[in-house]
Structure formats: structure tokens, C-alpha cells
Amino acid sequence: MAEEPVLSVQRLVKRFGGLVATDDLSLQVMPGELHALIGPNGAGKTTAIGQIMGEITPDAGVIRFMGEDITGMPTPARVRRGLSRTFQITQLLEDDTAEGNVALAVQARAGHGFRFWRDAARDARLRDPARAALAQVGLAEARWDVPVADLSHGERKQLELAVALATGPRLLLLDEPMAGLGASESLRMTEVLRALKERIPILLVEHDMDAVFSLADRISVLVYGHCIASGSPHQIRHDPQVRAAYLSEEEGV
Numbered sequence: 001m002a003e004e005p006v007l008s009v010q011r012l013v014k015r016f017g018g019l020v021a022t023d024d025l026s027l028q029v030m031p032g033e034l035h036a037l038i039g040p041n042g043a044g045k046t047t048a049i050g051q052i053m054g055e056i057t058p059d060a061g062v063i064r065f066m067g068e069d070i071t072g073m074p075t076p077a078r079v080r081r082g083l084s085r086t087f088q089i090t091q092l093l094e095d096d097t098a099e100g101n102v103a104l105a106v107q108a109r110a111g112h113g114f115r116f117w118r119d120a121a122r123d124a125r126l127r128d129p130a131r132a133a134l135a136q137v138g139l140a141e142a143r144w145d146v147p148v149a150d151l152s153h154g155e156r157k158q159l160e161l162a163v164a165l166a167t168g169p170r171l172l173l174l175d176e177p178m179a180g181l182g183a184s185e186s187l188r189m190t191e192v193l194r195a196l197k198e199r200i201p202i203l204l205v206e207h208d209m210d211a212v213f214s215l216a217d218r219i220s221v222l223v224y225g226h227c228i229a230s231g232s233p234h235q236i237r238h239d240p241q242v243r244a245a246y247l248s249e250e251e252g253v
């Protein structure tokens, strides 16, 4: 029997006034796959993630997750089913520690039964999975009890990924996890994602083409909200339309 996609987006459309931000977009993420979504600034990549998470309502199209139609489903219900995202600009509680932030996400997943969120980091049922998530993203243990406000940008990006992992995702939607990282931090994040994709399928939005071409099993290219090409890294690298529309602007590809 053919494998079912984890995520299937069919003919998605989103307009903002006269602007078509998502233009008849179809894409799939298969089990075990890292699917990269690339394209110029403003191509509609973040808008696509927003619709998959239920934060933005599409004007047309169908989104299926693990075979279920989730198009009209509220975000929390999608998270419960195993969808999890990170943001281009990190969204963390500045005053809480790294571990506290992840423990809160574990608590949110567990739902009721934990009454006082301030104690989240102290409860082993929250602490242990939180620490497991922090270890997976490679954040140094000495930084786990540091307030978020004192973390470097690179550490915040790692932490944001740990928060996304804490909800127990069956699909990760990553919006520019390399944004603002230095060369060595990007390489470290690439290796973290390489290990993660062995366990969790990933839809990756990213401008770092070294990372994209080294990690992706499949790449889809968005231009003005429309997918102009989808294929293996080799196919995309050699697609003349893609090179003309996007890759020629990017260094080293």
C-alpha cells in the first residue's frame, strides 16, 4: 500500500486585499521526510505555515494532517494532534529560565493536572521531558537555568526548537531556524535538524541554502505565493526557472 502523507496541502489560497499571498499551493510532507519551502522574501512561506497551524484562515483549499481534514480546526486542536511550529522571531518568556519555558510547553501538552505554572520547572513530570527536549537541541546544560533574557540569539533559536519539541510533535514546522545565526551556529543547528529529522518529519522554511541543500529530501520553491517547482535538491538546483527566479540571488548555489 502506498504511504500516506503526514501533511497534505491541496490548492490553498490566501488573499490579503488585492495581494495573493498563497496562490493555489499544493504540497505534501511524507513520513521520514524533510521538505524545505524556499523562495524570495514575501513569497508567502510564513503565511503558508500560519494556515497549516490554523492561525490564518485560508480562502480556499484543504489541509489534511495524518489523513484528517483539519482545514477549519482551531490551533489548539491541531497542536493536540501533533502539529508544532517555531517562529522566525522567537516567542519566549523573557523572565523565565530556558528550562522553565520548555516545562511550560510540556505542561500545556499535559493539560490539566498541573495547577501552578510557576512550579512547572520543579515538577519531575515536567522537568524530565523538558530536559530531554533541551538535550536534543544541543543547548549546553549550564544554560538551562539561565533567564531567556540573558541567552544569546543562537541559544534562543535552540530553545525555541526545544519548546516546539516539548509538545510531542508528529510534524515540525520550522520558520527560519537559522535566521541571524553565525556560520558555526548554523552548522550546529543543521546537525541538530539532521538528527531530528530521523524521528520527526519536518517542513522547513529557510533562506540558508547550505542548510536547505544539505538537509532536504525535497524542496518546493514559492514565488508570489505559487509553487513554481518541487523536487529533489538535485532537480531544484538545476531547474532553470528556479535559478532565474530565486537561486541566482543566493550565494554559493
Ligand SMILES: Nc1ncnc2c1ncn2[C@@H]1O[C@H](COP(=O)(O)OP(=O)(O)OP(=O)(O)O)[C@@H](O)[C@H]1O
Residues within 6 Å of the ligand: 016, 019, 021, 039, 040, 041, 042, 043, 044, 045, 046, 047, 048, 088
Ligand atoms: N496579515 C497580513 N496582511 C496583509 N498582508 C500580509 C499579511 N501577512 C503577510 N502579508 C503579505 O503576504 C506576502 C507573503 O508574506 P510572508 O510573510 O508569508 O512571506 P515569506 O515568504 O514568509 O517572506 P520572508 O522570507 O521575508 O519571511 C507578503 O507580501 C506580505 O507582505
